[in-house]
Amino acid sequence: MKLISQLLIALVALEHLYILYMEMFAWETLGKKTFKTLAPELFKPTKSLAANQGLYNGFLAAGLIWTFFISDTIWQTNIAVFFLSCVIIAGLYGAYSASKRIFFVQALPAIAALFFTLLATSY
Numbered sequence: 001m002k003l004i005s006q007l008l009i010a011l012v013a014l015e016h017l018y019i020l021y022m023e024m025f026a027w028e029t030l031g032k033k034t035f036k037t038l039a040p041e042l043f044k045p046t047k048s049l050a051a052n053q054g055l056y057n058g059f060l061a062a063g064l065i066w067t068f069f070i071s072d073t074i075w076q077t078n079i080a081v082f083f084l085s086c087v088i089i090a091g092l093y094g095a096y097s098a099s100k101r102i103f104f105v106q107a108l109p110a111i112a113a114l115f116f117t118l119l120a121t122s123y
Helices: 002-025 030-034 047-069 073-097 101-121
Strands: none
Touching (some): 002 030, 047 073
């Protein structure tokens, strides 16, 4: 269970590093390909807003990556639960406010990681 938990946490962290890259550095290229419902002329004026969002995604990734360097199992679990919960909440809000697809791309992997993280601590 611990290995599955760590693999899923790593997957969620990598996803958020990708989002950081897209929103901070490739908003006008990858952003256009990803967010096809936005008008193309909106990407240039919203570049700084997207970069700010990207930074927050980077913090989420950093928190999840941090869990791999914490030796105390209880603290490792607590930090993982906190950051996975943040990702889940962001994914739920994104699904509600922007696109249902965000639930499946962002929230669902974090829910699976949280499930296996909690399952791994019960042994």
